Amino acid sequence: xxxxxxxxxxxxxxxxxxxxxxxxxxxxxxxxxxxxxxxxxxxxxxxxxxxxxxxxxxxxxxxxxxxxxxxxxxxxxxxxxxxxxxxxxxxxxxxxxxxxxxxxxxxxxxxxxxxxxxxxxxxxxxxxxxxxxxxxxxxxxxxxxxxxxxxxxxxxxxxxxxxxxxxxxxxxxxxxxxxxxxxxxxxxxxxxxxxxxxxxxxxxxxxxxxxxxxxxxxxxxxxxxxxxxxxxxxxxxxxxxxxxxxxxxxxxxxxxxxxxxxxxxxxxxxxxxxxxxxxxxxxxxxxxxxxxxxxxxxxxxxxxxxxxxxxxxxxxxxxxxxxxxxxxxxxxxxxxxxxxxxxxxxxxxxxxxxxxxxxxxxxxxxxxxxxxxxxxxxxxxxxxxxxxxxxxxxxxxxxxxxxxxxxxxxxxxxxxxxxx
Numbered sequence: 317x318x319x320x321x322x323x324x325x326x327x328x329x330x331x332x333x334x335x336x337x338x339x340x341x342x343x344x345x346x347x348x349x350x351x352x353x354x355x356x357x358x359x360x361x362x363x364x365x366x367x368x369x370x371x372x373x374x375x376x377x378x379x380x381x382x383x384x385x386x387x388x389x390x391x392x393x394x395x396x397x398x399x400x401x402x403x404x405x406x407x408x409x410x411x412x413x414x415x416x417x418x419x420x421x422x423x424x425x426x427x428x429x430x431x432x433x434x435x436x437x438x439x440x441x442x443x444x445x446x447x448x449x450x451x452x453x454x455x456x457x458x459x460x461x462x463x464x465x466x467x468x469x470x471x472x473x474x475x476x477x478x479x480x481x482x483x484x485x486x487x488x489x490x491x492x493x494x495x496x497x498x499x500x501x502x503x504x505x506x507x508x509x510x511x512x513x514x515x516x517x518x519x520x521x522x523x524x525x526x527x528x529x530x531x532x533x534x535x536x537x538x539x540x541x542x543x544x545x546x547x548x549x550x551x552x553x554x555x556x557x558x559x560x561x562x563x564x565x566x567x568x569x570x571x572x573x574x575x576x577x578x579x580x581x582x583x584x585x586x587x588x589x590x591x592x593x594x595x596x597x598x599x600x601x602x603x604x605x606x607x608x609x610x611x612x613x614x615x616x617x618x619x620x621x622x623x624x625x626x627x628x629x630x631x632x633x634x635x636x637x638x639x640x641x642x643x644x645x646x647x648x649x650x651x652x653x654x655x656x657x658x659x660x661x662x663x664x665x666x667x668x669x670x671x672x673x674x675x676x677x678x679x680x681x682x683x684x685x686x687x688x689x690x691x692x693x694x695x696x697x698x699x700x701x702x703x704x705x706x707x708x709x710x711x712x713x714x715x716x717x718x719x720x721x722x723x724x725x726x727x728x729x730x731x732x733x734x735x736x
Contacts, residue, residue, distance in 0.1 A: 358637060360715070366629070367716040373697040374721045379519060379547060379673045379712030380699055382573045388625040392575050395618035411617035418623050422580060425627070426564070427555035431603030432588070434581045435620055437612070439546035440467060441594065442565025442581030445607050446542045447471045449592040450563075452510055454480035459504045460513040461486045462704065463520060465544060472513065482508070490518065490706065491664060494526040501530050511540040514561075516554065517547035517673065520701045521662050521708060522646075524552060524669030531560040540587070546570060550630055551671045552639060562587045571672075573714070574626035575619040581607050638715055642672030645713045649722040650674060656726075656733045662708050675701060675708035678733050683707050686732060694728035 366385045375383070384392070399407045419430040426433075436442055448471065452458070460472060462485055476483050488500040501512060512534050517524050531541045541561040548554050551571035556564055564582040568574030583591060583604045595611035609615050630638065646665070653659050658679030664670065677683060683700040686709050690696040699710045713722065 360641070360718075363633065364716045364718060373691065373695050374717075374724060375697050376711050376713050376717065376721075376725060377697045377699050378714040378717075379522075379570065379710060381569050381576060382571060382714050384569075384573050384575055384622070384626060385629050388573065388575060388622050388629065391622040391625045392618055395621045396616070399616075399618050407617040411621045414621050414624065418620070418627075421624065421627050426549065426580075426582060427557045428582050429585065431605075432556075432582055432585055434583070434604040434607035435609050435623075436579055436581055436607070437577050437609075437615075438567040438569070438579040439465075439544060439565045441612075442563075442579060442607075443468050443542065443544055444471050445581055445594040446563035446565065446583075446591070447513070448475060448594060449607075450511060450540055450542075450587075451590050451592075452479065452481050455482065455508060456510040457482045457484055457506055457508040458511045458513065459484045459486055459501060459509060461488065461500075461515070463490065463518045463523075464513060464515045465519060465546070466703070468513065468515075468544060481510075484509075490521045490523045490662060494529070497525050498529050498533070502533060505534075505537065505539070509537070509539050511542065513542045513544070515544040515547075517545075517552065517669070517671070519547050519673070520703055520706055520710070521675040522547070522671060522673035522710075522712075523664065524548070524667060524671075527561065528559050535560055547673060548671075550635075550638075551642065551673075552669050553635075556582050563591075568623060568626060571714075572626050572630055575622045577616070578619050578623055583607065633715065639671060641715055642713070643670050645717060645719075645722065646670060646672055646674050646711075648719060649711070649713075649726055650676075652723070652726045653729055656730055658733055659729070662706070672714060673710065673712045675710045677708045678729070681732070681735075683709050689732050690725075690728055694724070694731075696725055696728055 366387065367383060368386055395411060399411060415435060416430065419433045422433055423430040458472060458481055460469065460483060472483055475481055484504040486500040486504050488497045512530065514525060514527050514530060516527050527543055534541045542563045543559060543561040545554055545564050545566040547570060549566035549571065562584045565579065567579040569576045569578060588604055593607050593611055597606055597611055601608065650661050650665055660677050660679065661674065662676060663674035678686060683702060687698055687700040690698055701708050701710045
């Protein structure tokens with residue numbers, strides 16, 4: 317653990333980042349700071365100082381959970397203490413009063429109206445609300461893919477077993493081009509198709525699928541569309557209106573670097589009334605609030621209060637700058653690793669949707685062994701991904717990761733590959 321003094325210093329550094337974004341080149345005039353690590357004038361070392369130290373591992377597993385900056389954590393802890401001084405009043409009458417303003421900011425980020433947003437715990441809650449809540453009848457067909465998140469596939473299978481809906485699977489490879497993916501979904505459409513389920517950025521390898529084109533084709537046929545944006549929100553461009561889907565869900569504890577256990581569910585206004593909430597409502601609520609936190613029973617208001625701090629941090633960096641940085645980090649380590657014997661990258665490095673999530677393998681070496689050696693011998697945290705038809709190691713640096721850490725990672729891969 318960090319000593320008390322060091323911990324306080326790093327919190328102050330993080331607070332300084334939040335208060336002094338102009339000094340980092342995050343203002344409207346563009347990058348101006350000295351001490352840049354990437355030649356743009358933006359000080360990524362200050363970004364690193366805004367996060368807690370990662371020990372004992374180098375964390376290249378941010379696609380699972382990306383830790384909140386120190387300023388976000390400070391707000392969470394402060395408001396948690398405040399909530400516990402008089403819980404019923406401080407949580408529901410004070411902290412929860414920030415929800416409308418938070419939703420307004422999120423609506424601007426994702427391209428919808430605030431009344432179309434429900435705050436919740438994570439992507440899974442939102443996706444299951446759509447899966448179990450949309451009106452379907454026996455014999456109706458739903459299209460998904462084998463690359464969707466396993467628990468979402470399980471949710472659809474559960475509804476199929478209970479209600480007799482029929483699941484159809486769009487068949488495509490993670491390295492297929494966009495046109496092939498569009499045709500794969502179109503091929504499964506029949507007169508009985510009532511819904512399509514898509515994962516915007518596939519969590520196995522970072523493959524971004526052309527959800528806008530697929531949703532447009534579905535809308536022309538009156539087919540409802542559900543988009544899993546767990547890996548794409550605050551990572552690559554996500555615009556609810558432009559995509560044209562009916563439902564979208566995401567988590568804030570990934571690429572927004574928000575509090576763990578926070579997320580949102582976005583529902584097109586015209587679909588709100590016909591969609592059942594996942595949990596019973598305590599009282600009649602307007603708009604998408606019928607799917608909101610209040611349905612969960614008691615929840616931690618302090619975490620959701622701190623979402624605003626995460627949005628502040630994201631906006632201080634700037635979305636386009638953040639996306640470019642994540643692309644840069646991915647391309648940096650992959651270019652260095654290409655010369656390793658047996659190295660294979662399973663992500664499209666030139667795709668415009670590339671971000672900070674990629675996957676690789678080493679010929680002749682089980683991914684379980686690569687993952688364990690990286691963690692146990694080299695203190696580098698990654699994540700193996702092994703759905704049917706794919707075996708790889710997912711690598712997902714965040715904006716706080718450094719080129720030096722990626723050099724350490726590639727050096728470790730070289731040593732591991734020698735024993736393959």
